[in-house]
Amino acid sequence: GNSVTQMEGPVTLSEEAFLTINCTYTATGYPSLFWYVQYPGEGLQLLLKATKADDKGSNKGFEATYRKETTSFHLEKGSVQVSDSAVYFCALKGDSGGYQKVTFGTGTKLQVIP
Amino acid sequence: KAGVTQTPRYLIKTRGQQVTLSCSPISGHRSVSWYQQTPGQGLQFLFEYFSETQRNKGNFPGRFSGRQFSNSRSEMNVSTLELGDSALYLCASSRTGGNEQFFGPGTRLTVL
Numbered sequence: 001g002n003s004v005t006q007m008e009g010p011v012t013l014s015e016e017a018f019l020t021i022n023c024t025y026t027a028t029g030y031p032s033l034f035w036y037v038q039y040p041g042e043g044l045q046l047l048l049k050a051t052k053a054d055d056k057g058s059n060k061g062f063e064a065t066y067r068k069e070t071t072s073f074h075l076e077k078g079s080v081q082v083s084d085s086a087v088y089f090c091a092l093k094g095d096s097g098g099y100q101k102v103t104f105g106t107g108t109k110l111q112v113i114p
Numbered sequence: 115k116a117g118v119t120q121t122p123r124y125l126i127k128t129r130g131q132q133v134t135l136s137c138s139p140i141s142g143h144r145s146v147s148w149y150q151q152t153p154g155q156g157l158q159f160l161f162e163y164f165s166e167t168q169r170n171k172g173n174f175p176g177r178f179s180g181r182q183f184s185n186s187r188s189e190m191n192v193s194t195l196e197l198g199d200s201a202l203y204l205c206a207s208s209r210t211g212g213n214e215q216f217f218g219p220g221t222r223l224t225v226l
Contacts, residue, residue, distance in 0.1 A: 032213045034213075034214070036217075041219075042219055042220075043118070043204055043206075043217035043218050043219045043220050044157075044204065044206075044215075044217040045216075045217065046214050046215070046216075049213060049214065051213065089157065093213055096170075099162075099169055099170050101159070101162075101170055102147070102159070102215060103159075104149075104156070104157040104159075105156075106156040106157075107156055107157065
């Protein structure tokens with residue numbers, strides 16, 4: 001079946017540091033890939049997405065490129081802020097038993113300190 | 115456009131009881147999915163409904179059930195609650211053919 005593997009957290013960075021959160025996936029066919037973010041006490045919200053190989057999703061300074069050759073979708077940001085502290089989930093939407101199903105990674109908690 | 119709403123936001127129950135959670139999707143969205151989120155297991159898929167039919171189901175026991183109404187609102191029910199059912203239950207809706215899921219704030223269930 002489909003699966004998503006994210007780097008273990010928590011990740012602690014100083015403000016303005018460079019962020020990378022690794023995500024790799026296993027899926028048949030050509031899934032769509034997503035990064036969702038969950039702020040404390042809230043549900044998940046879509047951060048960015050990519051629907052085909054070599055697509056780059058970007059939003060709020062975050063970027064991720066769909067790399068089919070390495071089955072990866074790593075999240076990056078050049079300069080993090082305290083307000084970026086949250087849990088980040090990598091996800092894919094792909095075929096699973098004839099249906100399009102969303103599979104989430106375990107989440108990576110990011111803490112940014114001033 | 116109003117977002118996904120979930121009621122109640124918080125719930126405390128005791129073992130053996132049953133509980134019903136409600137989710138109202140974004141207007142026009144016909145697909146509703148439910149997830150259980152716990153610190154130990156992360157985000158786990160429960161089931162998905164589309165046009166009142168269960169389209170997908172995760173690996174949860176039969177105590178977990180759901181339904182969807184003709185207005186796309188959905189409910190999930192957990193019977194014979196166990197301590198391990200304590201979790202944040204998230205509902206997400208999506209439009210037909212859409213890739214993105216829109217999540218509600220969740221219902222925090224505590225089982226004592």
